[in-house]
Amino acid sequence: MELAQLRQEHRDLDSAVQALASLGSADALQLQRLKKKKLMIRDRIAVLEDQLFPDIIA
Template sequence: MDDTQIAKRLDIVRTEHRDLDSAIAALVESGSTDQLQLARLKKRKLRLRDEISMLEDQLVPDIIA
């Protein structure tokens, strides 16, 4: 995967992460008692955060100080 593809994927994942954040907030505000759905959304958000971190690491070269 080249830098352009990584950057595009990073944009997609960041957007999905923000969307999940909004969905989680809406569920919490609505007083939803569906704890299983809430837990699944939070788990997905954490996986996306990990993927964002991995993609960012691929874009930024390692600099040895």
């Protein structure tokens, strides 16, 4: 399922960002790209979750 794959990729990117940031001599551009990709994945996850569980306002 796409949602599960996106969640896994988001976790993997989170780990990569943390590892890169902990090095101290992290490449700022690479770190920025990873964070941007992570944010885009989070937004995609939110869209998919909204489709699965729509907000019902009564």
